[in-house]
Amino acid sequence: MNEQEKMLYKAKASVLKALAHPTRLWMAEQLAGGEKCVCEFVEMMDFDFSTISKHLAVLKQAGIVEVDKRGKQVFYRLKVPCLLNFMNCVEAVIKAQGKEQAALLQHL
Amino acid sequence: MNEQEKMLYKAKASVLKALAHPTRLWMAEQLAGGEKCVCEFVEMMDFDFSTISKHLAVLKQAGIVEVDKRGKQVFYRLKVPCLLNFMNCVEAVIKAQGKEQAALLQHL
DNA sequence: CTGACACTTGCATATTATGCCAAATATGCA
DNA sequence: TGCATATTTGGCATAATATGCAAGTGTCAG
Numbered sequence: 001m002n003e004q005e006k007m008l009y010k011a012k013a014s015v016l017k018a019l020a021h022p023t024r025l026w027m028a029e030q031l032a033g034g035e036k037c038v039c040e041f042v043e044m045m046d047f048d049f050s051t052i053s054k055h056l057a058v059l060k061q062a063g064i065v066e067v068d069k070r071g072k073q074v075f076y077r078l079k080v081p082c083l084l085n086f087m088n089c090v091e092a093v094i095k096a097q098g099k100e101q102a103a104l105l106q107h108l
Numbered sequence: 109m110n111e112q113e114k115m116l117y118k119a120k121a122s123v124l125k126a127l128a129h130p131t132r133l134w135m136a137e138q139l140a141g142g143e144k145c146v147c148e149f150v151e152m153m154d155f156d157f158s159t160i161s162k163h164l165a166v167l168k169q170a171g172i173v174e175v176d177k178r179g180k181q182v183f184y185r186l187k188v189p190c191l192l193n194f195m196n197c198v199e200a201v202i203k204a205q206g207k208e209q210a211a212l213l214q215h216l
Numbered sequence: 217c218t219g220a221c222a223c224t225t226g227c228a229t230a231t232t233a234t235g236c237c238a239a240a241t242a243t244g245c246a
Numbered sequence: 247t248g249c250a251t252a253t254t255t256g257g258c259a260t261a262a263t264a265t266g267c268a269a270g271t272g273t274c275a276g
Contacts (some may be wrong), residue, residue, distance in 0.1 A: 002152060002175075006130065008202075009130040009131075009133055010130045011202045012133055012195065012199065012202065013129050013133050013199045014200065015201050015202065016124055016125075016127050016133065017128035017129075019124050020121050020122075020124035020235090022120075022121040023117075023234095024121075025124065026117045033188050036163075037230085038253060038254095039250075039251095039252065039253085042252095044109065045238095047235075048196075048235065048236055048237080049252080049253070049254090050235080050254075051235050052120065053184075053206075053252095053253060053254055053255090054235085054254085055234095055256090057247095057254080062201070063201045063202070063204055063205040064201060066202055069242090069243090069253095070224080071244070071252090072243050072251060072252050072253085073251095073252065074252075074253060077228080079201075080197065080200060080201050080204070081196055082194070082197035082200065083194065083198070083201070085197065086190070086193060086194035086196060086197070087120065087141075088193055089188065089190035089193065089194070090123045090124065090191070091187060092190065093118065093123050093170070093171045093188050093191070094116075094119045094120065094123065096171055096188070097171040104171065104231075108181040115225095130266095136265090143231090145222085145223095146223060146224095147222065147223085148225080149224095155265080156265070157222080157223070157265090157268055158222095158223085158265080158266070158268095159225070159264075160223095161222095161223060161225090161267055162224085162225090162264080162265085163264090165224080177272090177273095178224050179219095179222090179274070180221060180223080180272080180273055181221095181222065181223085182222075182224090
């Protein structure tokens with residue numbers, strides 16, 4: 001692992017990290033259905049305005065969403081929709097785990 | 109967002125979180141080429157044995173890798189290879205960002 | 217049984233993340 | 247201009263992560 005490779009993996013990990021939070025992942029998936037303004041997220045989720053705003057800033061910083069200010073509102077849009085394509089694989093992991101846990105429970 | 113949905117997103121995020129670390133992501137990709145024992149990773153990376161071991165434990169806990177103890181050694185194997193399929197999309201995000209940053213620099 | 221090897225776990229510490237409150241900014245309306 | 251709405255920023259308390267070191271566990275060779 002040379003320095004350049006380290007940087008690459010650090011960059012890739014930071015993109016994943018941006019998605020690796022329930023709130024941000026949910027918001028990203030919501031954006032797959034079209035742009036949304038911050039206020040819409042605030043309505044849908046029981047969090048402070050500032051909390052939502054900071055989460056969106058993380059997604060933006062990671063290059064996952066892009067921003068469009070229109071009037072008083074700020075709209076966020078999914079910039080790289082392909083990121084959500086692999087969610088079915090993530091779900092496969094969870095289901096596989098669920099099975100194992102279920103199987104383990106059988107033995108108790 | 110009801111409770112069940114919250115749980116689902118928490119679970120999905122935790123799988124992503126396991127991959128969202130340069131060291132773990134690199135190890136996961138290495139495992140795509142076949143199983144490896146902990147000692148091989150220790151040789152390849154400049155980290156303490158215990159650090160590597162803990163990272164692998166995180167991947168295991170997330171359901172991404174599986175373990176096979178053989179003799180004195182412990183081998184780790186990729187359990188869900190599809191997770192790495194979307195890495196090209198992650199790289200696309202990075203490249204897109206790189207372009208924007210390059211474009212921004214033009215204006216200075 | 218003893219010692220060596222390959223890990224894993226517990227502990228301490230440093231860094232980073234999360235979420236709220238309050239303050240700052242930006243925009244449009246009266 | 248002054249005020250309300252929409253959003254971002256700064257600050258702070260708390261929680262979670264990352265890492266190394268030291269100590270513990272399990273396995274094999276002699």
